[in-house]
Amino acid sequence: MAVPADAAADRSGLVEAAIARYAHGLREAGNPLVLHPELWASCEKQARQILGECVDALHGTPVEVAQEAELASMALGVQRSSEKVPPIDSVHAARVLFDVGVGTLTEAAARLPADITLPRCLCAVRMLHEAIFTRVSAAAIGYESATLRDVGEVSTARRHQLARDLHDHIGSSISLALRCLDLYEAERAKGVTSTRDRLADARHALRDVFGFTRSMVSGLRVNELHDGLKEEIDAYSAAASDRPAEVSSRIDGDESWLPEQARQELFLVVREALRNAFTHARARHIDVLVSIFPDAVHATVTDDGVGLPHRRDGEGTGLTAMRQRVTALGGTLELLGGPGRGTRVQVRFPLDGDRDRDRGRDDGAGGTDGGVR
Numbered sequence: 001m002a003v004p005a006d007a008a009a010d011r012s013g014l015v016e017a018a019i020a021r022y023a024h025g026l027r028e029a030g031n032p033l034v035l036h037p038e039l040w041a042s043c044e045k046q047a048r049q050i051l052g053e054c055v056d057a058l059h060g061t062p063v064e065v066a067q068e069a070e071l072a073s074m075a076l077g078v079q080r081s082s083e084k085v086p087p088i089d090s091v092h093a094a095r096v097l098f099d100v101g102v103g104t105l106t107e108a109a110a111r112l113p114a115d116i117t118l119p120r121c122l123c124a125v126r127m128l129h130e131a132i133f134t135r136v137s138a139a140a141i142g143y144e145s146a147t148l149r150d151v152g153e154v155s156t157a158r159r160h161q162l163a164r165d166l167h168d169h170i171g172s173s174i175s176l177a178l179r180c181l182d183l184y185e186a187e188r189a190k191g192v193t194s195t196r197d198r199l200a201d202a203r204h205a206l207r208d209v210f211g212f213t214r215s216m217v218s219g220l221r222v223n224e225l226h227d228g229l230k231e232e233i234d235a236y237s238a239a240a241s242d243r244p245a246e247v248s249s250r251i252d253g254d255e256s257w258l259p260e261q262a263r264q265e266l267f268l269v270v271r272e273a274l275r276n277a278f279t280h281a282r283a284r285h286i287d288v289l290v291s292i293f294p295d296a297v298h299a300t301v302t303d304d305g306v307g308l309p310h311r312r313d314g315e316g317t318g319l320t321a322m323r324q325r326v327t328a329l330g331g332t333l334e335l336l337g338g339p340g341r342g343t344r345v346q347v348r349f350p351l352d353g354d355r356d357r358d359r360g361r362d363d364g365a366g367g368t369d370g371g372v373r
Helices: 005-028 037-058 067-082 087-109 114-190 198-218 229-240 260-281 317-328
Strands: 247-253 286-292 296-303 332-337 343-350
Touching (some): 005 037, 037 087, 037 114, 087 114, 114 229, 114 260, 229 247, 260 296, 260 343, 317 343
Antiparallel strands (some): 332 343
16 A cells, blocks of 8 residues: 555655664764764664664564565674674674664654554564564674684685795794705715815704794794895705805895895795705706895796696695795786706886885995896
8 A cells, every 4th residue: 555645755754864863863972973973874874774674664564574685784783894893883883873773753643543553663673673582682793793704814815924934934944954964975975175164054944943943932033144145045956955166146236125024924935936946947057136126125046957847736735835924015926947958037016105215325326237246
């Protein structure tokens, strides 16, 4: 049955007045749901639906909370989770809406015939309670699921970071120590006197493992690089290779342009590329080139080894960790090569353009065509 125009206008006026009181109550309490336009738009729409349903129930129209309203409330809960709105603010808003709704229904019930006022008013208040409770419950489910998802993503990211750290710090250092011991035994068996103290190199690598493990247990991050990139790369190459002259490294540009965290991550990526070349490529020559520009870093590790197979069954832990580190810096990592043509690891990532680029230039450092450091 169609609702008379004057009755429809009367109901619309009741809802509008109630919305105004609702907004005023939230504003007085400093509730963020009314202070931010994008939050208020969804909050107002939901309140308007609830009040409309209750006024309809008061006038004898059968009303049920639609499933679409529950789904919309779940989505609203997800939105409030992403906007970092505390659940207590949603609960407060529900209480304010209930108080405003009861007042509105009491006012409207006074215009009904006396014999139906009480039963209709009770029916409408029950509808108000059900409408609010159903939506708050659905929103809570959405909020909780979004929060758990965010926690899961953070936990997953932390596990990936831990896996990379274990592989790149502990795994690489232990691998280096074992390689030094293997080279020591091989040189002794051949009666060759090495230019390096292999046992000292192995002890140094194991001390790095101990230091990093201790820093992880204490929750501290240590500065892994005590020297410049070139010095650290050359030191690793000399310790890990049985032919120290096979690695050529060059750093172009001003290393002071690199934030410390980016410098450490870059070293870990280059070190893993070198370890792969030593372990798998059977290369005679390995070239490392790092070019540091004011706004970006380009790095390549190129070897003349056996190259990449035509088909690869996924990526190993080392390459995955390298790619994740570069991605975290906002960059890209490419692996180029083919069977018998050597391998090139190519890394690019941006630098923060707002950083003080003049730092260190007073010491005589050049620009992008600066000398080897």
